[in-house]
Amino acid sequence: MVLSISWPDLSQRPFNLMVERKMECSPNVLYQAWTKQFDSWFAAPGSVLMEAEVNTTFFFETHFEGKRHPHYGRFLRLEQYRLIGLTWITGEGGTKGAETVVTVELKPRGNGTHLYLTHAGFPDENSRNQHEQAWPLVIEQLDKRMMPDRQGYRLKLQQEDDFKIVLFIFFDDKNKYLPYIKTNITSLLDYFIATSISKIYNYNRRNKRMVYLCYLLFYIYYLVYSMLWPLLFWS
Structure with missing residues (x-):
C-alpha cells in the first residue's frame, strides 16, 4: 500500500x-x-x-x-x-x-x-x-x-618577474633558479592533478570502482613523479 x-x-x-x-x-x-x-x-x-x-x-x-x-x-x-x-x-x-x-x-x-x-x-x-x-x-x-580540499590547493599568482623566470628557464642557468622551480612547478602539478582527480571522486563517490580508480591514479602520479623528477632537475 x-x-x-x-x-x-x-x-x-x-x-x-x-x-x-x-x-x-x-x-x-x-x-x-x-x-x-x-x-x-x-x-x-x-x-x-x-x-x-x-x-x-x-x-x-x-x-x-x-x-x-x-x-x-x-x-x-x-x-x-x-x-x-x-x-x-x-x-x-x-x-x-x-x-x-x-x-x-x-x-x-x-x-x-x-x-x-x-x-x-x-x-x-x-x-x-x-x-x-x-x-x-x-x-x-x-x-x-x-569542499575541504580546495583550501590545500590554491595556486598563488606570482609577480611578473617570477613568470619570466618560468618562461625562460631553459634559456638560462637552470641551477640558478632550481629552488624556485621545485616550489612552483610542483605546486602547479599538484593543483592540476589533485583537482582533476577530486572532481572524478566527487561525481562518483557512490561507485566503489571509481573510488578505487581515484586512489590508483594518485598512486601512479606520485610514482611517475618520483621517477621523473631526478631526471629533469638533478642532472
Whole structure:
C-alpha cells in the first residue's frame, strides 16, 4: 500500500523567500549533504535522525549560544542530484511551530552548481525576514564545509618577474633558479592533478570502482613523479 503525501496548506501563510548561489560543489555532493550528511555542515554531530525517503520524517538539532534548536520535517520530493523538497519546522525564533516548505534545486554550472532555495509558508513577516538573513550564510557555510580540499590547493599568482623566470628557464642557468622551480612547478602539478582527480571522486563517490580508480591514479602520479623528477632537475 502506497501512502499518499500530505502537503502543508500554505494558503493562509503567503510569506516566502528565495535564495540562490553559485556553488563550487557538484550537484552530487550537495544532494548528499541535504539527504545524508546534515551533520557535516549544519546539524550538531550525532543529533541527526534521517532517512532519505519521500514521506519519511527526520529530526536534527543545532546548537547556538549554549541553546538547543530542534528541527523537524519530512521529505516531500526527492529527485537524485536535482531537487530536494522537505518540510521545515522549528520553534520560537524560527518558524514558530509552523510547517514550512523548503525546496532546493540543483543545476550543474561548469564545474560547480547553481543552487536555488525557496522557503515558503512562514507564519509572519518577521519570521520570513530572519530566515532571509540566515539562509545566505547557511548556504555559504554548506559550500565551504563540503569542499575541504580546495583550501590545500590554491595556486598563488606570482609577480611578473617570477613568470619570466618560468618562461625562460631553459634559456638560462637552470641551477640558478632550481629552488624556485621545485616550489612552483610542483605546486602547479599538484593543483592540476589533485583537482582533476577530486572532481572524478566527487561525481562518483557512490561507485566503489571509481573510488578505487581515484586512489590508483594518485598512486601512479606520485610514482611517475618520483621517477621523473631526478631526471629533469638533478642532472
